[in-house]
Amino acid sequence: MLHLCKLAPRFGSLLGTLALLLIATPLLAQPASRSGPFAEAPRSLRSRQFDQLHLKLELDFDFQTQSVSAKATHRIKLFESLQEISFDAAEMKIKRVELKSTETTGQCKFEHRAAALRVELPNEVAKDTELEIQVVYEITKPKHGIHFVRPDEEEPTSLEMLWTQSEPEYARYWFPCFDHPSDRLTSEIIATVPTKFVTLSNGILVEKKEIGEGRTMWHWSQQQSHVAYLLSIVAGDFEIFEQKYGDLPVQSYVPRGRLADAPRSFEKTPAMVDFFSKKIGVGYPWPKYTQICVDEYNWGGMEHTSATTLNLGTLHDERAHLDVSSDGLVAHELAHQWWGDLVTCKDWAELWLNESFATYFANLWTEHDLGPVEATWERYGDGQSYLQEDRRYRRPIVTYRYRDPGAMFDRHSYPKGGRVLHMLREELGEENFWRGIKRYCELNQHRAVETADLRIAMEEATGRGLTWFFDQWAMHGGHPELTITSDYDSTAKSLEITIKQTQKVDELTPLFKLSAEIEIGTGSESSIRKITIDKAEQTFHFDVASRPTRVVFDPRDVLLKVVTHERSNDELLDVLAHSQHIIPRHEAVASLEQQIDDQDVLAALVKAAKSDPFWAVRMRAAEALAKTSSEEARKVLVDLVASDPKSSVRRMSASSLAKYAHDEARAALRSAIEKDPSYEVAATSIRSLVKIDAKQCRELLLASCERESHRDVILKAAVDGLVELKDQSAITPLAAMLDKPLASPRRTAIIIALAKLDPTSDDVMTKLEKGLASRRSEVRRASIDAVAELGQLRSIKPLEELRSREERRATIESIDEAIGKIRSAQNQNSELVKQVERLQKETADLQRKLEKIGSNPENKGE
Ligand SMILES: [Zn+2]
Structure with a gap:
């Protein structure tokens, strides 16, 4: 099964994805328990009569x-x-x-x-x-x-x-x-x-x-x-x-x-x-x-x-x-059809044998169809998606302690497991990995499997003992958190690299054994060294003829990990300019962004936005250019929004232009809204224009409400703009749009805007709450978010009714979050009311006391 969020553009191809991910899995609330819905007593496999x-x-x-x-x-x-x-x-x-x-x-x-x-x-x-x-x-x-x-x-x-x-x-x-x-x-x-x-x-x-x-x-x-x-x-x-x-x-x-x-x-x-x-x-x-x-x-x-x-x-x-x-x-x-249907997980506890395989095989298709660079980028997105979930809770990929089967359909079972299969392929090598996969499939077709079946098939096909690998990655939780330092001794011509595993090791999270690569480079020259990490702290020495200009850990981003590696601007600039690997370049941009006031850094980011060979690095650099207000950056963004061949880069450039209140930026955004063939670029340009051309864009927003686009992204950007402008005069034309026959997601987007523009309207709130009972999940989800934002107590009852019918765990979680948000907004309100009442009472008391003091004859004459 694949959840809806995967229908959005892949990770990094922009804001739409993030918005959908947020809807699918509320990330904001840290749960009370670190184990999330995985703290039940372990289940047994169900018995059959x-x-x-x-x-x-x-x-x-x-x-x-x-x-x-x-x-x-x-x-x-x-x-x-x-x-x-x-x-x-x-x-x-x-x-x-x-x-x-x-x-x-x-x-x-x-x-x-x-x-x-x-x-x-x-x-x-x-x-x-x-x-x-x-x-x-x-x-x-x-x-x-x-x-x-x-x-x-x-x-x-x-x-x-x-x-x-x-x-x-x-x-x-x-x-x-x-x-x-x-x-x-x-x-x-x-x-x-x-x-x-x-x-x-x-x-x-x-x-x-x-x-x-x-x-x-x-x-x-x-x-x-x-x-x-x-x-x-x-x-x-x-x-x-x-x-x-x-x-x-x-x-x-x-x-x-x-x-x-x-x-x-x-x-x-x-x-x-x-x-x-x-x-x-x-x-x-x-x-x-x-x-x-x-x-x-x-x-x-x-x-x-x-x-x-x-x-x-x-x-x-x-x-x-x-x-x-x-x-x-x-x-x-x-x-x-192979992984899940022909070979089926024996219990939901073993769901990764279905879902991680489907996730990883889709990634293998990307590698085959679009090349290894696109596949690496996709896996990076998968890793980030898992890490977000790990901030909420941690569990082993295989666990019999799930609250209900639906809980297993999370980012541990999909992207994390996919990354684990990729690490297994890297660990075993191409030939061994595929030999093991064939054996696993042949032996287990038309059978129910558990993780041991996969391990045994891999071991039998390759001769390799893999208990350690499955134990740390599938039977335990978490990931390595590594701190890396390096030092060059020019006398001994030796590079010393120290790697510490800093994750808290406990029952759930192990100390990891990792096969890793290190890129040691000077300018356009570089070499790859291989190491094995299996201790809390290890130091490695490499003979290197002269001081390298960069050291990059795991340049191909094979390992699922979090790395802290303090590096100078010069080293990061070298990575951005010379590394052949996309994830190090992408991460270098993220680090350099903090130093964008430095002229060399700005120049490098401008160059990366214009000409990095990989679109996601250009996109990240375009994002970083929102952190400055330099003319040079503005000109590049204006140029990119009109001319980058990749819509994601144009879209990010349009997003960054929201920081530039300049006629050139306004003209570029208006042109993109009118001419760009990508709906997403047009929608993002609308959102940015609202920020820098508030007075002039009302007509454009109303006209955009009539435009058709995939998933109504343009309509949604336009109504959000009207709400942001608090444009009360838009209420009448928006309400008039509802008189025409509209598909229910379009209708809902307009109702949500009306409710936000006039939250006192009983009629609009009733229409909005009707959306909670819609047959369409996208309408239900949009309505949940909107009533949560509006925070009116009356919405709790329809939310609770929806909760009793809803099937998807992520939606149930967002309902709970919405109810919590409404209650706490109401509590805050009533707390404020109480405070005001208390202050009013105290003021009145003081007033009375003052009057009393003023009228007391004993105080006279002082
Ligand atoms: Zn699936």
């Missing part, structure tokens, strides 16, 4: 009533002799349960309570017996599992479709089963839907036939084993972008009318299938690969076996393609 062998699901969907008449026929084999068995089954109406075995057939007594369906067998059934149990049930207006997308008051022009989502444990909301990743089964889904729709499910289409009354039955069959959370059915009006990889059908389903956008998102899919098949050494395992874009989907994507579901927002137009790419998402879900 039976082995699920095969499931036949017959589902008759009624879109009008949003209900399903269903029949689930399970073939199971008992692990023990039993008189009663139990299935996970939530919020469904069980009508009948029947048993079929060689000995007995007939109806069973059952009890359905608290998400468990207990079935009484007519007599005790012996261990190892195979049984067929059929459950007939109904689902009406489902809250989880099945999602109907239909036109309604909120969106009268909405598409009509349905999709399912089961990971981690929502399968039980649409079929009774053992809802846990440890049990594999084969499956069939027989779906009856209106004839105007197509369906997509796992495996092959066995039969499709019209059954009368405008209804068609689709029979899908998944003949190789997978697990309950991977079952999927989608129905709606879709067109197919058809491709092939050899004989393998590769099909991308998009809502009718969006076919022209499909190649932009999916064109590379067959090349990805080819790349992964060859790299892993185990061919693509399923009879087809399909991906389908659905509306109102709360996640980025989900790797249902051979039938991936994707968020509709992954489709985008040509202009948005300058800022965003679907390749990372498509590669991630495709990689899951």
Whole structure:
């Protein structure tokens, strides 16, 4: 599964990403506990009464009533002799349960309570017996599992479709089963839907036939084993972008009318299938690969076996393609077809065996498709993302102490684990790593795995003992924090480098063993030295003929770590000018930024912004130029905003120009708003212009509210601008926009602006709080943020209602944070009121005393 934030531009390609990350995971609050939601007593793997062998699901969907008449026929084999068995089954109406075995057939007594369906067998059934149990049930207006997308008051022009989502444990909301990743089964889904729709499910289409009354039955069959959370059915009006990889059908389903956008998102899919098949050494395992874009989907994507579901927002137009790419998402879900679907984590505790692999394989695709520099940059973003989470809590990648399965879907399981797999590849070397991956996949296909399976396969394939590696990186938490000092002895011609591990070593965080590289350079010359770090403090000596101009630890940024390395400006300038490696150059800019008043530093940053070969270094330098007000910097930014080939650099330059209240900057921003093909550059330019041209930009902001853009970035920048200007005269035209039919995210952005401009309006607040109940997660999230900012007590009730329905942990956390923020704002207010009341009382008392003193005859004459 991939969360929505990954749909945004990759890390560093700007502010939009950060904003989305902040929404997805509130970073501000330091939790009381260092272990976050990972402080429970360790769980055990769930026990099974039976082995699920095969499931036949017959589902008759009624879109009008949003209900399903269903029949689930399970073939199971008992692990023990039993008189009663139990299935996970939530919020469904069980009508009948029947048993079929060689000995007995007939109806069973059952009890359905608290998400468990207990079935009484007519007599005790012996261990190892195979049984067929059929459950007939109904689902009406489902809250989880099945999602109907239909036109309604909120969106009268909405598409009509349905999709399912089961990971981690929502399968039980649409079929009774053992809802846990440890049990594999084969499956069939027989779906009856209106004839105007197509369906997509796992495996092959066995039969499709019209059954009368405008209804068609689709029979899908998944003949190789997978697990309950991977079952999927989608129905709606879709067109197919058809491709092939050899004989393998590769099909991308998009809502009718969006076919022209499909190649932009999916064109590379067959090349990805080819790349992964060859790299892993185990061919693509399923009879087809399909991906389908659905509306109102709360996640980025989900790797249902051979039938991936994707968020509709992954489709985008040509202009948005300058800022965003679907390749990372498509590669991630495709990689899951091996890592997660063919080889499945045995428990959510081992989730990294699904998610870190999908994350890292998407990164390997980047390396293959765009080159190692882009891949390094992507991994750097992954590392930063993990480090942000580590500030909130720390846990081992593998932990059985999770509060709920959803908690495992965090940045330890995704980016941190991805970086750990990269370190493993570096540790083992290219050939060994891939030999190990092949063995791991071959040995464990169609099995549930735990981390030991990966370690053992790697050890067997390479002869290397890897307990230490998995122990420190997967079974413990944290990362090395290193302090580095270097000194050159010109007499002995020796460079001394001392490395200290300064992280607090405890039960959770170990002392690390690390294989590292050091770049020793003088100008354009450099060499790489290899070392092993395995102590709290170590000193290394290298023969170096003359004093080097720079020492760079881990120049390729292989290790996941935090480094403190005090260096002079001269050394940092040398790194920026001469290092071949992007992360050291990027970090040199960040360090030099503090010294931007130094003329040499400014010159170097200007040069880097203009001409560093890697866009992210140019972007970082453009960001640094906001820290000065020099004419030289302004001219460079004006030039960059108009001419850098990379939209991210233009966007950052536009952002930095907000610090330059100068006509040249204003003209450059206006020109970018009007002409730049990138929506993001236009949106950022609007935000900057508001800061330096407040008096002149009102008309432009109102006009920008009417512009269409990917994810409405231009509209959002424009309404934020109006709010920032506190422009009360904008209320009438904004309110008038709501009279027209609008997609609900656009409508919400305008409502939020109106609420901020006039928080006393009851009507607008009611509209805003309605957004909390929206079917669209993006609308819900924007509404949560807005009511939190407005801080009105009345919003707590709708927030609490939303909390009881919400599935995503990150959203639940942001609801809690919003409620906390509103309460503390109210407390502060009431505290202020109390203080004022107290002061008023004291003043009145003093006044009375003074009057008393004045009127006391004893005081007279003094
Ligand atoms: Zn995933």
